[in-house]
Amino acid sequence: MRNDKVKYNVEDILINDHLVEELIGDEKGNKGGRNDRSFSLAGLIYRALIGNKNWFKPKQKQQLGDKIQHSIVAYRRKLIISRFTAAASFLIFVSVSYLYLSNQDSAVRSYAENWEMVPVNGNTQLILSNDETIAIDSKESEIGYSETGNVIDIDDSGKVNQDIDSQKPAMNTVVVPFGKRTHVTLSDNSSVWLNSGSRLVFPARFDKGKREVYLEGEGMFEVSHDKGHPFHVLTKDLEVEVLGTVFNVSAYRDDKETSAVLVEGSVELSYQGTSFVGKSEEKMIPGYLASYNPLNSSLNQKAVNTDLYTSWRKGYLIFEREPLPEIVRKVSRYYNVDIQLADPELEKETFSGNLDLGNSAPELLQIVAEIVSARIEQQGNQIIMSRI
Known part of the structure; x- marks a missing residue:
């Protein structure tokens, strides 16, 4: 239902598709036109630019059209700036709130994050x-x-x-x-x-x-x-x-x-x-x-x-179809050794079983190697696993 009590300016009417349709309807003689000064002026401008009557010369039409377009663009820009200002105000509010909450952080976190672990x-x-x-x-x-x-x-x-x-x-x-x-x-x-x-x-x-x-x-x-x-x-x-x-x-x-x-x-x-x-x-x-x-x-x-995630506390690791690269990462971290998979095909292998952390890294990896048909070779602090 149309609300005739709402007042529009000329720019509002010319950039609103529904209101333009009303102008077209009035031009064709349809009933229900508005008795509104802005609509009358908008209708005059619309007919001058779009209609069949030659009220203006082509050059005058172009100049008038440019002015109207400039007015519409300026109006739209005003709307955008208005909305951007509101959004920016909200962002500032959120940012200030976040900074305030951050400053209320715990003493433990503040101490820990200011102290880099080497x-x-x-x-x-x-x-x-x-x-x-x-x-x-x-x-x-x-x-x-x-x-x-x-x-x-x-x-x-x-x-x-x-x-x-x-x-x-x-x-x-x-x-x-x-x-x-x-x-x-x-x-x-x-x-x-x-x-x-x-x-x-x-x-x-x-x-x-x-x-x-x-x-x-x-x-x-x-x-x-x-x-x-x-x-x-x-x-x-x-x-x-x-x-x-x-x-x-x-x-x-x-x-x-x-x-x-x-x-x-x-x-x-x-x-x-x-x-x-x-x-x-x-x-x-x-x-x-x-x-x-x-x-x-x-x-x-x-x-x-x-x-699978807590057995390390008791001194062993449990795996169920664990990808070999993940096993290597965990064992490398635990024993502080560099473990390399020499064959890309080994990265596709999985392993299931228990590994006793009481064993040395080579002993533990030897168990894995036997299951996945591989061999291990130790070179200093590096252990290399390759296909047999």
Whole structure:
């Protein structure tokens, strides 16, 4: 239904297809014309340019047409600028809000992201809040914190004391080199098993509010239940929130995706999704793997055998039809050795079975080689696998 109460200017009428149709209808003598000054003027102009009557000479028509076109373009430009200004204002609001929220970030994340992890060889490192570094030479070390966080037990014999300032969190860091693993018992009695090539940043003592740690690499968590103080595992791309549960998080820098596997309990994942404002959240149930891809900001979940992702904590790896390049990547990371597949055809092979991490890298790879009809050759710190 037409609304005759709406007032239009000439430019509105001439650039609106429906209103132009009304002008054409009036010109043909159809009923229902508008008694409106703008419509009368627009009709006059339209008939002068389009109609059959020679009210203007061709040159005058062209000049008038150019002026009208300029007016229409200017009007459209005005509309675009108006809409752009509104959109820009919204973007500024969102940007300011995002920066504000970013500035409210956790102390753990701020500390961790301002401290670049340098890959280390040799000893596991425990870095205290005063920057004192303690080297731990055992292949599988144990680090345990007292409830107050100022006493640290290392393996069976070592004991370290650190001063804790009650006014600010005392950040500690554990850096695990490739080829080693570490079990950390935090001050709240939560356990973290850190795989090779990992870094964990955490407060020596959890104060009031939520418990937060920052992980780069891979860690399996067994969190002590505390409903009033949820536990958060922060990574570069993904945040895992739990109350009390068992789960594994893999967030290596050179991996394309960050993943979490839930063994028992429940967790909520927070990540930068496709939403324009704020972060997306998604819950997990036991027996599922969640993989986050930062390139397209997507999170996918699927049911899995959780043992495939957590068995490293017990000293062995389990594979089910795993592509050989993935096996090589994991073994290379764990043993800190360079493994090369000399034959491109080997990249198409898969392997299923258990591999004991108590064996050396050549011994472990020899088992794989026998299954896929290959041979291995060690040259210094490099192992080459080729077809027989």
